[in-house]
Amino acid sequence: MSKKGRVFSGARPTGRQHLGNYLGAIRNYVALQDEYDCIYCVVDLHALTTLSDTDKLREWTYEMVLDWLAAGIDPERGTIVFVQSHVPQVVELHLLFSMVTPLGWLTRLPTFKEKVRQQPDNVNYGLVGYPVLMAADITLYKASVVPVGVDQAPHLEFTREIVRRFNHYFGEVLIEPQAKHTEFPKVLGIDGQQKMSKSLNNHIEIAASPEEIQERVMQMVTDPARRYRSDPGHPEVCNVFTLHGFFSPEQVAQIEVDCRSAAIGCVECKRLFARNLADYFAPFRERRAQLASRPNIVWDVLAEGARRASVIASETIAEVKAAVGLP
Ligand code: SF4
The missing domain is CATH 3.40.50.620 (HUPs)
Known part of the structure:
Protein backbone atom coordinates (compact mmCIF):
# COMPACT_ATOMS: atom_id res chain seq x y z
CA MET A 1 0.00 0.00 0.00
CA LEU A 188 -3.29 12.87 35.40
CA GLY A 189 -0.78 11.37 37.78
CA ILE A 190 -1.53 9.15 40.75
CA ASP A 191 -2.14 12.32 42.79
CA GLY A 192 -5.22 12.90 40.60
CA GLN A 193 -4.29 16.59 40.41
CA GLN A 194 -1.36 17.23 38.11
CA LYS A 195 -0.41 15.93 34.71
CA MET A 196 1.45 12.63 34.94
CA SER A 197 5.15 13.40 35.00
CA LYS A 198 8.34 11.69 36.00
CA SER A 199 9.67 14.88 37.61
CA LEU A 200 6.62 15.03 39.89
CA ASN A 201 7.01 11.33 40.72
CA ASN A 202 3.28 10.81 40.18
CA HIS A 203 3.75 8.41 37.26
CA ILE A 204 3.28 4.72 36.50
CA GLU A 205 5.89 3.27 34.15
CA ILE A 206 4.62 1.11 31.33
CA ALA A 207 7.52 -1.30 31.93
CA ALA A 208 6.64 -1.66 35.63
CA SER A 209 6.17 -5.20 36.96
CA PRO A 210 2.65 -6.29 38.04
CA GLU A 211 3.77 -5.83 41.68
CA GLU A 212 5.06 -2.30 41.03
CA ILE A 213 1.88 -1.45 39.14
CA GLN A 214 -0.24 -2.70 42.03
CA GLU A 215 1.79 -0.65 44.52
CA ARG A 216 1.45 2.58 42.49
CA VAL A 217 -2.22 2.07 41.69
CA MET A 218 -3.09 1.51 45.36
CA GLN A 219 -1.64 4.98 46.05
CA MET A 220 -3.96 6.62 43.52
CA VAL A 221 -6.24 9.39 44.76
CA THR A 222 -9.90 8.67 44.00
CA ASP A 223 -13.14 10.63 44.54
CA PRO A 224 -12.28 12.79 47.58
CA ALA A 225 -15.95 12.96 48.63
CA ARG A 226 -16.11 9.19 49.02
CA ARG A 227 -14.89 8.75 52.59
CA TYR A 228 -16.61 5.50 53.50
CA ARG A 229 -17.13 2.33 51.55
CA SER A 230 -20.90 2.90 51.73
CA ASP A 231 -20.70 6.44 50.24
CA PRO A 232 -21.83 6.58 46.60
CA GLY A 233 -18.94 7.64 44.34
CA HIS A 234 -18.58 10.20 41.56
CA PRO A 235 -16.60 8.49 38.81
CA GLU A 236 -16.49 11.66 36.72
CA VAL A 237 -14.00 13.18 39.19
CA CYS A 238 -11.95 10.02 39.68
CA ASN A 239 -8.72 9.44 37.78
CA VAL A 240 -8.90 5.67 38.33
CA PHE A 241 -12.19 5.71 36.47
CA THR A 242 -10.75 7.81 33.62
CA LEU A 243 -7.93 5.32 33.19
CA HIS A 244 -10.33 2.37 33.37
CA GLY A 245 -11.79 3.93 30.21
CA PHE A 246 -8.51 3.19 28.38
CA PHE A 247 -7.52 -0.09 29.94
CA SER A 248 -10.83 -1.72 30.97
CA PRO A 249 -13.10 -0.75 28.06
CA GLU A 250 -15.43 -3.71 28.52
CA GLN A 251 -15.94 -3.17 32.23
CA VAL A 252 -16.06 0.58 32.46
CA ALA A 253 -19.84 0.94 32.06
CA GLN A 254 -20.47 -1.50 34.92
CA ILE A 255 -17.82 0.19 37.08
CA GLU A 256 -19.64 3.49 36.65
CA VAL A 257 -22.95 1.98 37.80
CA ASP A 258 -21.33 0.14 40.71
CA CYS A 259 -19.36 3.19 41.82
CA ARG A 260 -22.45 5.43 41.87
CA SER A 261 -24.42 2.86 43.88
CA ALA A 262 -21.48 2.00 46.17
CA ALA A 263 -21.68 -1.61 45.00
CA ILE A 264 -17.92 -1.49 44.48
CA GLY A 265 -15.33 0.02 46.85
CA CYS A 266 -12.27 1.98 45.77
CA VAL A 267 -9.85 -0.69 46.96
CA GLU A 268 -11.55 -3.35 44.88
CA CYS A 269 -11.84 -0.97 41.92
CA LYS A 270 -8.14 -0.16 42.06
CA ARG A 271 -7.19 -3.84 42.31
CA LEU A 272 -9.20 -4.48 39.18
CA PHE A 273 -7.50 -1.58 37.43
CA ALA A 274 -4.01 -2.74 38.48
CA ARG A 275 -4.77 -6.24 37.15
CA ASN A 276 -6.06 -4.93 33.84
CA LEU A 277 -3.11 -2.59 33.46
CA ALA A 278 -0.62 -5.37 34.18
CA ASP A 279 -2.41 -7.65 31.66
CA TYR A 280 -2.54 -4.93 29.02
CA PHE A 281 1.21 -4.40 29.15
CA ALA A 282 2.18 -8.08 29.58
CA PRO A 283 3.10 -8.60 25.88
CA PHE A 284 4.98 -5.29 25.99
CA ARG A 285 7.01 -6.36 29.03
CA GLU A 286 7.87 -9.64 27.31
CA ARG A 287 9.07 -7.91 24.13
CA ARG A 288 11.02 -5.39 26.19
CA ALA A 289 12.82 -8.17 28.08
CA GLN A 290 13.66 -9.92 24.79
CA LEU A 291 15.05 -6.71 23.30
CA ALA A 292 16.98 -5.84 26.47
CA SER A 293 18.74 -9.21 26.29
CA ARG A 294 20.43 -7.88 23.12
S1 SF4 B 1 -15.02 3.03 42.98
FE1 SF4 B 1 -13.50 3.28 41.39
S2 SF4 B 1 -14.32 4.83 40.05
FE2 SF4 B 1 -15.44 4.97 41.98
S3 SF4 B 1 -14.36 6.54 43.17
FE3 SF4 B 1 -13.54 4.53 43.76
S4 SF4 B 1 -11.78 4.21 42.43
FE4 SF4 B 1 -13.00 5.85 41.55
Whole structure:
Protein backbone atom coordinates (compact mmCIF):
# COMPACT_ATOMS: atom_id res chain seq x y z
CA MET A 1 0.00 0.00 0.00
CA SER A 2 1.43 3.41 -0.86
CA LYS A 3 1.78 5.74 2.10
CA LYS A 4 0.08 9.12 2.44
CA GLY A 5 3.20 11.10 3.23
CA ARG A 6 6.02 11.45 5.72
CA VAL A 7 5.43 12.02 9.41
CA PHE A 8 8.00 13.57 11.73
CA SER A 9 7.75 13.74 15.49
CA GLY A 10 10.33 14.36 18.18
CA ALA A 11 10.43 13.63 21.88
CA ARG A 12 12.92 14.64 24.53
CA PRO A 13 14.85 11.75 26.07
CA THR A 14 13.07 11.13 29.37
CA GLY A 15 13.96 7.53 30.17
CA ARG A 16 11.41 4.84 30.93
CA GLN A 17 8.04 5.93 29.62
CA HIS A 18 4.87 6.26 31.67
CA LEU A 19 1.15 5.97 30.99
CA GLY A 20 0.97 9.64 30.00
CA ASN A 21 3.69 9.16 27.37
CA TYR A 22 1.99 6.00 26.16
CA LEU A 23 -1.53 7.39 25.80
CA GLY A 24 -0.32 10.79 24.57
CA ALA A 25 2.34 9.78 22.07
CA ILE A 26 3.57 6.22 21.76
CA ARG A 27 0.31 4.55 20.74
CA ASN A 28 -0.16 7.25 18.07
CA TYR A 29 3.40 6.72 16.86
CA VAL A 30 2.69 3.02 16.46
CA ALA A 31 -0.65 3.53 14.68
CA LEU A 32 0.71 6.16 12.25
CA GLN A 33 3.08 3.57 10.79
CA ASP A 34 0.10 1.98 8.99
CA GLU A 35 -0.52 5.02 6.83
CA TYR A 36 2.68 7.07 6.76
CA ASP A 37 6.44 6.80 6.43
CA CYS A 38 7.43 7.75 9.93
CA ILE A 39 10.49 9.43 11.37
CA TYR A 40 10.73 9.51 15.17
CA CYS A 41 13.53 11.52 16.69
CA VAL A 42 14.99 11.67 20.18
CA VAL A 43 15.56 15.41 20.46
CA ASP A 44 18.59 15.44 22.75
CA LEU A 45 19.74 18.93 21.66
CA HIS A 46 16.40 20.37 22.74
CA ALA A 47 16.90 18.74 26.12
CA LEU A 48 20.07 20.81 26.62
CA THR A 49 18.13 24.07 26.93
CA THR A 50 17.42 23.25 30.56
CA LEU A 51 20.95 21.96 31.27
CA SER A 52 19.81 19.63 34.01
CA ASP A 53 20.67 15.91 34.21
CA THR A 54 22.74 16.01 31.03
CA ASP A 55 24.75 13.06 32.40
CA LYS A 56 21.56 10.98 32.11
CA LEU A 57 20.93 11.70 28.41
CA ARG A 58 22.53 8.48 27.24
CA GLU A 59 20.69 6.25 29.70
CA TRP A 60 17.37 8.04 29.17
CA THR A 61 17.72 7.77 25.39
CA TYR A 62 18.36 4.04 25.69
CA GLU A 63 15.41 3.39 28.03
CA MET A 64 12.99 5.52 26.02
CA VAL A 65 13.87 3.93 22.68
CA LEU A 66 13.70 0.46 24.25
CA ASP A 67 10.12 1.27 25.32
CA TRP A 68 9.31 2.60 21.83
CA LEU A 69 10.58 -0.54 20.11
CA ALA A 70 8.85 -2.86 22.58
CA ALA A 71 5.59 -0.94 22.08
CA GLY A 72 5.67 -1.56 18.33
CA ILE A 73 7.63 1.25 16.71
CA ASP A 74 9.25 -0.87 14.08
CA PRO A 75 12.24 0.00 11.86
CA GLU A 76 11.50 -3.20 9.90
CA ARG A 77 8.39 -1.41 8.62
CA GLY A 78 10.51 1.44 7.30
CA THR A 79 10.24 3.69 10.35
CA ILE A 80 13.34 5.75 11.05
CA VAL A 81 14.25 6.11 14.72
CA PHE A 82 17.28 8.24 15.46
CA VAL A 83 18.90 10.79 17.77
CA GLN A 84 18.77 14.46 16.76
CA SER A 85 22.45 15.19 17.44
CA HIS A 86 23.59 12.21 15.33
CA VAL A 87 22.59 14.12 12.20
CA PRO A 88 24.43 17.44 12.57
CA GLN A 89 22.92 18.99 9.42
CA VAL A 90 20.04 20.07 11.66
CA VAL A 91 22.35 22.61 13.27
CA GLU A 92 23.21 24.07 9.86
CA LEU A 93 19.57 24.44 8.91
CA HIS A 94 18.84 25.94 12.31
CA LEU A 95 21.46 28.61 11.65
CA LEU A 96 20.14 29.37 8.19
CA PHE A 97 16.60 29.62 9.56
CA SER A 98 17.80 31.95 12.31
CA MET A 99 18.68 34.45 9.56
CA VAL A 100 15.09 34.67 8.35
CA THR A 101 13.32 34.54 11.73
CA PRO A 102 12.51 37.92 13.29
CA LEU A 103 13.63 38.02 16.91
CA GLY A 104 10.32 39.61 17.93
CA TRP A 105 8.43 36.49 16.78
CA LEU A 106 10.48 34.39 19.19
CA THR A 107 10.46 36.60 22.27
CA ARG A 108 6.70 37.10 22.01
CA LEU A 109 5.92 33.37 22.07
CA PRO A 110 4.03 32.31 25.21
CA THR A 111 6.23 29.19 25.48
CA PHE A 112 9.36 31.37 25.66
CA LYS A 113 7.82 33.61 28.33
CA GLU A 114 6.84 30.51 30.29
CA LYS A 115 10.42 29.17 30.14
CA VAL A 116 11.77 32.51 31.34
CA ARG A 117 9.46 32.24 34.33
CA GLN A 118 10.51 28.65 35.00
CA GLN A 119 14.28 29.21 34.83
CA PRO A 120 15.03 32.90 35.36
CA ASP A 121 18.69 32.12 36.13
CA ASN A 122 19.29 30.41 32.82
CA VAL A 123 17.57 32.33 30.03
CA ASN A 124 19.97 31.10 27.36
CA TYR A 125 20.10 31.71 23.63
CA GLY A 126 18.99 28.12 23.03
CA LEU A 127 15.68 28.84 24.73
CA VAL A 128 14.95 31.70 22.34
CA GLY A 129 15.95 29.63 19.34
CA TYR A 130 14.07 26.51 20.41
CA PRO A 131 11.21 26.92 17.89
CA VAL A 132 13.74 27.60 15.12
CA LEU A 133 15.51 24.33 15.89
CA MET A 134 12.12 22.62 15.90
CA ALA A 135 11.37 24.06 12.46
CA ALA A 136 14.75 22.75 11.28
CA ASP A 137 13.96 19.27 12.66
CA ILE A 138 10.73 19.03 10.73
CA THR A 139 11.80 20.54 7.43
CA LEU A 140 15.23 18.91 7.24
CA TYR A 141 13.48 15.54 6.82
CA LYS A 142 10.93 16.86 4.30
CA ALA A 143 8.07 15.89 6.60
CA SER A 144 4.66 16.61 5.14
CA VAL A 145 2.70 15.80 8.27
CA VAL A 146 3.25 16.44 11.97
CA PRO A 147 0.93 14.94 14.60
CA VAL A 148 -0.15 17.68 17.00
CA GLY A 149 -2.64 18.09 19.80
CA VAL A 150 -4.86 21.15 19.81
CA ASP A 151 -2.61 23.01 22.27
CA GLN A 152 0.52 22.35 20.19
CA ALA A 153 -0.96 23.63 16.94
CA PRO A 154 0.62 27.12 17.37
CA HIS A 155 4.09 25.53 17.54
CA LEU A 156 3.61 23.94 14.16
CA GLU A 157 2.14 27.13 12.79
CA PHE A 158 5.40 28.81 13.75
CA THR A 159 7.35 26.26 11.71
CA ARG A 160 5.03 26.89 8.77
CA GLU A 161 5.65 30.63 9.03
CA ILE A 162 9.42 30.15 8.96
CA VAL A 163 9.10 27.87 5.94
CA ARG A 164 6.88 30.39 4.13
CA ARG A 165 9.34 33.15 4.88
CA PHE A 166 12.29 31.07 3.71
CA ASN A 167 10.50 30.06 0.52
CA HIS A 168 9.48 33.68 -0.05
CA TYR A 169 13.12 34.81 0.03
CA PHE A 170 14.75 31.88 -1.71
CA GLY A 171 12.13 30.08 -3.81
CA GLU A 172 9.88 27.08 -3.19
CA VAL A 173 12.54 24.87 -1.66
CA LEU A 174 11.01 23.57 1.54
CA ILE A 175 7.85 21.63 2.27
CA GLU A 176 5.31 23.39 4.46
CA PRO A 177 4.22 20.67 6.89
CA GLN A 178 0.54 20.09 7.63
CA ALA A 179 -0.85 19.39 11.08
CA LYS A 180 -2.46 16.05 11.69
CA HIS A 181 -4.77 16.76 14.57
CA THR A 182 -4.47 13.97 17.02
CA GLU A 183 -6.12 13.41 20.35
CA PHE A 184 -3.59 13.68 23.14
CA PRO A 185 -5.55 12.99 26.30
CA LYS A 186 -4.30 14.79 29.37
CA VAL A 187 -3.37 11.99 31.71
CA LEU A 188 -3.29 12.87 35.40
CA GLY A 189 -0.78 11.37 37.78
CA ILE A 190 -1.53 9.15 40.75
CA ASP A 191 -2.14 12.32 42.79
CA GLY A 192 -5.22 12.90 40.60
CA GLN A 193 -4.29 16.59 40.41
CA GLN A 194 -1.36 17.23 38.11
CA LYS A 195 -0.41 15.93 34.71
CA MET A 196 1.45 12.63 34.94
CA SER A 197 5.15 13.40 35.00
CA LYS A 198 8.34 11.69 36.00
CA SER A 199 9.67 14.88 37.61
CA LEU A 200 6.62 15.03 39.89
CA ASN A 201 7.01 11.33 40.72
CA ASN A 202 3.28 10.81 40.18
CA HIS A 203 3.75 8.41 37.26
CA ILE A 204 3.28 4.72 36.50
CA GLU A 205 5.89 3.27 34.15
CA ILE A 206 4.62 1.11 31.33
CA ALA A 207 7.52 -1.30 31.93
CA ALA A 208 6.64 -1.66 35.63
CA SER A 209 6.17 -5.20 36.96
CA PRO A 210 2.65 -6.29 38.04
CA GLU A 211 3.77 -5.83 41.68
CA GLU A 212 5.06 -2.30 41.03
CA ILE A 213 1.88 -1.45 39.14
CA GLN A 214 -0.24 -2.70 42.03
CA GLU A 215 1.79 -0.65 44.52
CA ARG A 216 1.45 2.58 42.49
CA VAL A 217 -2.22 2.07 41.69
CA MET A 218 -3.09 1.51 45.36
CA GLN A 219 -1.64 4.98 46.05
CA MET A 220 -3.96 6.62 43.52
CA VAL A 221 -6.24 9.39 44.76
CA THR A 222 -9.90 8.67 44.00
CA ASP A 223 -13.14 10.63 44.54
CA PRO A 224 -12.28 12.79 47.58
CA ALA A 225 -15.95 12.96 48.63
CA ARG A 226 -16.11 9.19 49.02
CA ARG A 227 -14.89 8.75 52.59
CA TYR A 228 -16.61 5.50 53.50
CA ARG A 229 -17.13 2.33 51.55
CA SER A 230 -20.90 2.90 51.73
CA ASP A 231 -20.70 6.44 50.24
CA PRO A 232 -21.83 6.58 46.60
CA GLY A 233 -18.94 7.64 44.34
CA HIS A 234 -18.58 10.20 41.56
CA PRO A 235 -16.60 8.49 38.81
CA GLU A 236 -16.49 11.66 36.72
CA VAL A 237 -14.00 13.18 39.19
CA CYS A 238 -11.95 10.02 39.68
CA ASN A 239 -8.72 9.44 37.78
CA VAL A 240 -8.90 5.67 38.33
CA PHE A 241 -12.19 5.71 36.47
CA THR A 242 -10.75 7.81 33.62
CA LEU A 243 -7.93 5.32 33.19
CA HIS A 244 -10.33 2.37 33.37
CA GLY A 245 -11.79 3.93 30.21
CA PHE A 246 -8.51 3.19 28.38
CA PHE A 247 -7.52 -0.09 29.94
CA SER A 248 -10.83 -1.72 30.97
CA PRO A 249 -13.10 -0.75 28.06
CA GLU A 250 -15.43 -3.71 28.52
CA GLN A 251 -15.94 -3.17 32.23
CA VAL A 252 -16.06 0.58 32.46
CA ALA A 253 -19.84 0.94 32.06
CA GLN A 254 -20.47 -1.50 34.92
CA ILE A 255 -17.82 0.19 37.08
CA GLU A 256 -19.64 3.49 36.65
CA VAL A 257 -22.95 1.98 37.80
CA ASP A 258 -21.33 0.14 40.71
CA CYS A 259 -19.36 3.19 41.82
CA ARG A 260 -22.45 5.43 41.87
CA SER A 261 -24.42 2.86 43.88
CA ALA A 262 -21.48 2.00 46.17
CA ALA A 263 -21.68 -1.61 45.00
CA ILE A 264 -17.92 -1.49 44.48
CA GLY A 265 -15.33 0.02 46.85
CA CYS A 266 -12.27 1.98 45.77
CA VAL A 267 -9.85 -0.69 46.96
CA GLU A 268 -11.55 -3.35 44.88
CA CYS A 269 -11.84 -0.97 41.92
CA LYS A 270 -8.14 -0.16 42.06
CA ARG A 271 -7.19 -3.84 42.31
CA LEU A 272 -9.20 -4.48 39.18
CA PHE A 273 -7.50 -1.58 37.43
CA ALA A 274 -4.01 -2.74 38.48
CA ARG A 275 -4.77 -6.24 37.15
CA ASN A 276 -6.06 -4.93 33.84
CA LEU A 277 -3.11 -2.59 33.46
CA ALA A 278 -0.62 -5.37 34.18
CA ASP A 279 -2.41 -7.65 31.66
CA TYR A 280 -2.54 -4.93 29.02
CA PHE A 281 1.21 -4.40 29.15
CA ALA A 282 2.18 -8.08 29.58
CA PRO A 283 3.10 -8.60 25.88
CA PHE A 284 4.98 -5.29 25.99
CA ARG A 285 7.01 -6.36 29.03
CA GLU A 286 7.87 -9.64 27.31
CA ARG A 287 9.07 -7.91 24.13
CA ARG A 288 11.02 -5.39 26.19
CA ALA A 289 12.82 -8.17 28.08
CA GLN A 290 13.66 -9.92 24.79
CA LEU A 291 15.05 -6.71 23.30
CA ALA A 292 16.98 -5.84 26.47
CA SER A 293 18.74 -9.21 26.29
CA ARG A 294 20.43 -7.88 23.12
CA PRO A 295 22.23 -4.89 24.67
CA ASN A 296 23.28 -3.34 21.33
CA ILE A 297 19.89 -3.49 19.68
CA VAL A 298 18.88 0.05 20.64
CA TRP A 299 22.19 1.59 19.55
CA ASP A 300 22.15 -0.43 16.32
CA VAL A 301 18.64 0.80 15.52
CA LEU A 302 19.69 4.38 16.27
CA ALA A 303 22.85 4.11 14.16
CA GLU A 304 20.90 2.75 11.19
CA GLY A 305 18.23 5.42 11.76
CA ALA A 306 20.86 8.17 11.74
CA ARG A 307 22.35 6.75 8.54
CA ARG A 308 19.00 6.82 6.77
CA ALA A 309 18.03 10.22 8.19
CA SER A 310 21.39 11.63 7.03
CA VAL A 311 20.62 10.72 3.43
CA ILE A 312 17.47 12.88 3.48
CA ALA A 313 19.16 15.62 5.53
CA SER A 314 22.13 15.91 3.14
CA GLU A 315 19.78 16.26 0.19
CA THR A 316 17.79 19.02 1.89
CA ILE A 317 20.87 20.92 3.01
CA ALA A 318 22.33 20.83 -0.51
CA GLU A 319 19.07 22.23 -1.92
CA VAL A 320 18.84 24.89 0.78
CA LYS A 321 22.44 26.06 0.35
CA ALA A 322 22.04 26.25 -3.39
CA ALA A 323 18.84 28.27 -2.99
CA VAL A 324 20.42 30.67 -0.52
CA GLY A 325 23.37 31.14 -2.86
CA LEU A 326 26.14 29.91 -0.62
CA PRO A 327 29.20 29.27 -2.78
S1 SF4 B 1 -15.02 3.03 42.98
FE1 SF4 B 1 -13.50 3.28 41.39
S2 SF4 B 1 -14.32 4.83 40.05
FE2 SF4 B 1 -15.44 4.97 41.98
S3 SF4 B 1 -14.36 6.54 43.17
FE3 SF4 B 1 -13.54 4.53 43.76
S4 SF4 B 1 -11.78 4.21 42.43
FE4 SF4 B 1 -13.00 5.85 41.55
